[in-house]
Amino acid sequence: MKEIREILADLSEGRAVAAKALQLPLLRRPDPPEGVLLFLKEKEQWRLASSRRLQEGMLLVCDIGVEVPVQLESLRCADATDFKLDIKLLVSVDRDSLDTLCSDLLTAREEVDIALLQRLTKEALLPCLRGHFERMDARSLFFGAEGENAIQSAVREASERLCFKYGLLLRQVVSVRFGGAAYEELRRVEEEAE
Numbered sequence: 001m002k003e004i005r006e007i008l009a010d011l012s013e014g015r016a017v018a019a020k021a022l023q024l025p026l027l028r029r030p031d032p033p034e035g036v037l038l039f040l041k042e043k044e045q046w047r048l049a050s051s052r053r054l055q056e057g058m059l060l061v062c063d064i065g066v067e068v069p070v071q072l073e074s075l076r077c078a079d080a081t082d083f084k085l086d087i088k089l090l091v092s093v094d095r096d097s098l099d100t101l102c103s104d105l106l107t108a109r110e111e112v113d114i115a116l117l118q119r120l121t122k123e124a125l126l127p128c129l130r131g132h133f134e135r136m137d138a139r140s141l142f143f144g145a146e147g148e149n150a151i152q153s154a155v156r157e158a159s160e161r162l163c164f165k166y167g168l169l170l171r172q173v174v175s176v177r178f179g180g181a182a183y184e185e186l187r188r189v190e191e192e193a194e
Contacts, residue, residue: 004030004054007111011036017066017168018093018101019111021058029054037061039098046098059102065092065171068117072126073180080138083180085129089155090171091117097167104166112168120168124161128154138186142178151176 002010004024010016012033031052032038038049039059046059068091073084093101105112132150133141141147151173159170 011062014066016111016113017062019060020106021054024054024056035063037063061093065090067174068121070122077133077136077138077141080182083182086177088174092169092171094163094167094169101167124158128157142183
C-alpha cells in the first residue's frame with residue numbers, strides 16, 4: 001500500500017487522476033496540494049469537502065486532469081496499412097460520475113494512475129479510431145483537416161464510453177503524431193511533389 005504522501009505527489013505531479021485516502025497517519029497528516037480536490041460521501045452523495053483536512057475514505061481528484069500518452073500500432077485506412085499513431089490526451093474525472101469512478105476503478109486499487117489510464121484510454125479509443133480511419137484515404141487522414149476531424153470525433157466517442165463505464169473524460173487532444181512505413185512513404189512523396 002502506498003503512503004498518502006506518495007499518492008498526493010502522484011496526483012499533484014500528473015501521475016494519477018484520482019485516489020482514495022484509505023490509511024492516514026494518526027498524527028501529522030499531510031496537507032493536500034493545490035489542484036487536488038477533496039470529496040466526502042454524505043447521504044450517498046459525493047460532495048466537495050468543506051475542509052482541506054484529509055480524512056479516511058475521502059476521494060482525491062486531480063482538478064486539471066492528467067496528460068496520457070497512448071501508442072496505437074497496426075492501424076489501417078482505406079488505402080494504407082500498418083501505420084501508427086502516438087496521441088496524447090488530457091484525461092480528467094467527470095464530477096457527476098464519482099460513484100462510477102469509485103465502484104468501477106477504486107475498489108481493488110488505491111489510485112487511478114497513468115498506467116491504468118493508458119490502458120483504459122487505448123481500449124476505448126482504438127475501436128473508435130478504426131471505425132473512422134477505415135473509411136478514409138491516407139493522404140486526407142495524414143495531412144488534412146479531415147484527419148484531425150476524424151480523430152476529434154473518435155476521441156469524443158471514446159470519451160462518452162469512458163465516462164459511462166468509469167467516470168473519466170477525454171478533455172482534449174494535446175498532440176498527435178503519425179508514424180510507420182505507410183506514413184513515411186506518403187510523406188516522402190508529398191515532400192517530393194512540393
